[in-house]
Amino acid sequence: MDKQTYSPELLTHLFRQMTLVREFELRAIAERRGGLIPGFIHSCVGQEATAVAACAALSQQDVITSTHRGHGHLLGKGGDPKYMMAELAGRSAGYCLGRGGSLHIADFNLGILGANGIVGGGFPIAAGAALAFQMRKEARVALAFFGDGAINEGTFHESANLAGLWRLPVIFFCENNLYGEGTPQHKQAPITDLARRADGYGFPGVIVDGNDAIAVYEATQEARRRALAGNGPTLIEAKTYRFRGHYEGDPQVYREPGELEAWQARDPVPAFRARLLASGLYDEAQLAEIEASVQAQLDEAVAFAAAAPAPAVEEALQGIYADTHEGLVF
Amino acid sequence: MRELTYSEAVREAMSEEMRRDPSTFLMGEDVAVFGGVWGVSEGMLAEFGEERVRDTPISEAAIIGAGLGAALVGMRPIVEIMFGDFLMCGGDQIVNQAAKARFMSGGKAHVPLTIRVTTGAPGSAAAQHSQSPESWFMNVPGIKIAVPATPADAKGLLKTAVRGADPVLFFEHKMLYGETGSVPEDADFTLPFGQASVVREGSDVTIIAISIMVRKALAAADLLAGEGISVEVIDPRTLVPLDKETLIQSVAKTSRVIIAHEAHLRSGPGAEIAAVLAEEAVEYLDGPVIRIGAKNVPLPYSPVLENFVLPGTEDIVAAVRLLVRR
Ligand SMILES: Cc1ncc(C[n+]2csc(CCOP(=O)(O)OP(=O)(O)O)c2C)c(N)n1
Numbered sequence: 064m065d066k067q068t069y070s071p072e073l074l075t076h077l078f079r080q081m082t083l084v085r086e087f088e089l090r091a092i093a094e095r096r097g098g099l100i101p102g103f104i105h106s107c108v109g110q111e112a113t114a115v116a117a118c119a120a121l122s123q124q125d126v127i128t129s130t131h132r133g134h135g136h137l138l139g140k141g142g143d144p145k146y147m148m149a150e151l152a153g154r155s156a157g158y159c160l161g162r163g164g165s166l167h168i169a170d171f172n173l174g175i176l177g178a179n180g181i182v183g184g185g186f187p188i189a190a191g192a193a194l195a196f197q198m199r200k201e202a203r204v205a206l207a208f209f210g211d212g213a214i215n216e217g218t219f220h221e222s223a224n225l226a227g228l229w230r231l232p233v234i235f236f237c238e239n240n241l242y243g244e245g246t247p248q249h250k251q252a253p254i255t256d257l258a259r260r261a262d263g264y265g266f267p268g269v270i271v272d273g274n275d276a277i278a279v280y281e282a283t284q285e286a287r288r289r290a291l292a293g294n295g296p297t298l299i300e301a302k303t304y305r306f307r308g309h310y311e312g313d314p315q316v317y318r319e320p321g322e323l324e325a326w327q328a329r330d331p332v333p334a335f336r337a338r339l340l341a342s343g344l345y346d347e348a349q350l351a352e353i354e355a356s357v358q359a360q361l362d363e364a365v366a367f368a369a370a371a372p373a374p375a376v377e378e379a380l381q382g383i384y385a386d387t388h389e390g391l392v393f
Numbered sequence: 394m395r396e397l398t399y400s401e402a403v404r405e406a407m408s409e410e411m412r413r414d415p416s417t418f419l420m421g422e423d424v425a426v427f428g429g430v431w432g433v434s435e436g437m438l439a440e441f442g443e444e445r446v447r448d449t450p451i452s453e454a455a456i457i458g459a460g461l462g463a464a465l466v467g468m469r470p471i472v473e474i475m476f477g478d479f480l481m482c483g484g485d486q487i488v489n490q491a492a493k494a495r496f497m498s499g500g501k502a503h504v505p506l507t508i509r510v511t512t513g514a515p516g517s518a519a520a521q522h523s524q525s526p527e528s529w530f531m532n533v534p535g536i537k538i539a540v541p542a543t544p545a546d547a548k549g550l551l552k553t554a555v556r557g558a559d560p561v562l563f564f565e566h567k568m569l570y571g572e573t574g575s576v577p578e579d580a581d582f583t584l585p586f587g588q589a590s591v592v593r594e595g596s597d598v599t600i601i602a603i604s605i606m607v608r609k610a611l612a613a614a615d616l617l618a619g620e621g622i623s624v625e626v627i628d629p630r631t632l633v634p635l636d637k638e639t640l641i642q643s644v645a646k647t648s649r650v651i652i653a654h655e656a657h658l659r660s661g662p663g664a665e666i667a668a669v670l671a672e673e674a675v676e677y678l679d680g681p682v683i684r685i686g687a688k689n690v691p692l693p694y695s696p697v698l699e700n701f702v703l704p705g706t707e708d709i710v711a712a713v714r715l716l717v718r719r
Pocket residue numbers: 131132180181182183209210211212213214240242243244309
């Protein structure tokens with residue numbers, strides 16, 4: 064890492080957001096145990112670098128589609144942990160008024176077109192948003208996050224083909240964490256380097272170390288440049304690993320012995336921290352201060368969620384259509 | 394008023410909306426160069442160019458989902474799915490994505506997406522190209538469903554769909570494309586969803602007829618008039634939302650009701666309508682609610698078999714006679 068290339072703002076942003084994602088997940092897990100959060104949590108602990116650094120390479124006007132493992136993507140794209148925590152708690156102060164929960168958080172102002180409960184559900188949506196940008200000649204891209212499991216859904220292939228054919232400004236960002244639920248990647252596809260699939264659709268596929276925030280940032284930036292130059296999509300395969308269960312409560316019987324420990328030795332958050340210290344650009348006190356500010360922000364988020372009132376039951380009947388038609392059967 | 398075919402009326406609605414709003418565009422399989430396999434979009438490529446009249450790969454999930462994605466960032470796409478039977482290939486994008494985006498996002502998502510799709514049996518197209526899948530989607534809150542039976546309704550409802558902010562499944566019956574009728578020329582002619590049309594007034598029996606069955610119900614009404622039976626024909630025009638008031642008012646007048654659709658009988662649109670009448674209009678009824686629909690078998694290829702399975706004018710006539718003689 065050299066100071067010529069990367070501004071302190073960017074480095075601080077990456078470190079702060081990665082710390083925020085890690086700590087947000089740990090808080091959410093604790094609050095789920097404590098009863099504040101009623102629903103599923105698919106944490107992205109271990110995958111902070113992919114989520115944060117990919118989003119850091121985007122502009123505010125760019126859009127993302129996210130997944131069931133989406134908290135990192137949302138925070139990376141500027142999501143406010145306060146409204147996220149309130150949504151996880153099912154409160155009407157949450158991003159989706161408590162109607163969506165972890166799997167469905169969206170914020171169109173931030174370019175978050177939605178997490179998704181359907182594996183592979185976001186590909187066509189990202190392609191369509193990119194089509195709109197292309198038609199309107201806007202300098203914007205759409206980035207679809209997805210897992211190594213999702214790449215086997217038909218929607219990937221339909222959307223990659225369409226995006227390749229029309230040279231849509233899309234980035235297909237695969238977080239290959241080696242598992243889809245409990246089934247290892249090598250039992251889900253006959254190839255291990257999923258980036259190769261891009262070749263069939265006429266655009267480049269690149270492999271990147273998903274635990275290296277700078278590498279992820281650079282690859283995404285390059286893909287974005289390509290897209291904005293009118294050269295179409297890129298498939299980025301970021302090799303990474305999730306440290307916790309598929310969902311909180313997963314017994315995790317499927318891991319290879321020693322596998323988790325080996326990946327934990329390459330934990331992206333402390334790795335980036337060490338790199339910042341080694342660069343001489345930051346000292347221990349500065350980083351500790353950032354970490355403390357993250358904790359303070361999360362204290363506030365949890366308190367906000369806990370204090371927010373539950374929705375009124377009638378709210379369940381609202382907001383299904385743009386208009387309401389009194390007396391009609393909907 | 395000039396006459397148009399149903400197909401021309403759909404094309405006119407699309408073209409007018411595309412002239413009116415640059416964010417409206419059409420995409421689907423063979424809609425551009427070929428003009429749509431049903432010919433509905435013929436000539437539109439020449440007027441609007443390939444940016445806005447787009448041939449797509451054969452990828453129903455990508456077509457519907459890309460329409461949704463474009464809608465979420467401010468476009469008003471019209472997508473065409475060649476056969477209603479193929480909606481299942483893009484089913485997730487309709488049922489789990491488009492229909493729920495607004496609700497799940499706490500009202501943040503606007504989904505001005507119109508999915509035009511053909512429905513019904515065109516004759517010996519067999520089991521995978523003949524279905525009337527409207528009611529499959531009636532069970533999914535968040536999607537609206539239009540089933541126009543006339544050229545004017547097709548134009549007015551399609552324009553409303555395109556201008557709206559919700560996803561609409563717009564079912565065009567293949568055997569109605571050639572049907573002619575007078576259609577308003579006004580470029581701002583629209584018809585509201587949730588407003589049934591009283592197609593023919595009568596006093597003895599109400600026939601609630603959907604899509605192509607409107608035509609068959611009118612034929613039945615003509616026949617029955619010769620027997621001194623006065624038939625009222627009501628077309629709901631949209632199944633979601635459903636104008637139950639008009640249906641109930643008619644039943645209050647006639648005390649007898651038949652619901653006719655080409656969809657399979659079991660859990661077809663008639664099941665929902667019958668339930669609404671049972672719940673809210675039972676005091677007006679002098680007899681059972683009778684449903685007429687396709688027999689509950691996959692649609693067969695051989696014309697002999699197909700005719701046997703599909704509901705026809707004679708089925709309506711027989712049901713009316715039965716009800717009136719009770
Ligand atoms: C269409 C669909 N099929 C199955 C599931 C159940 N499911 C949820 S997450 C998941 C694994 C997804 O694996 P991957 O895409 O690699 O993402 P990861 O969980 O590893 O982040 C499965 C099978 C689902 N939600 N949607």
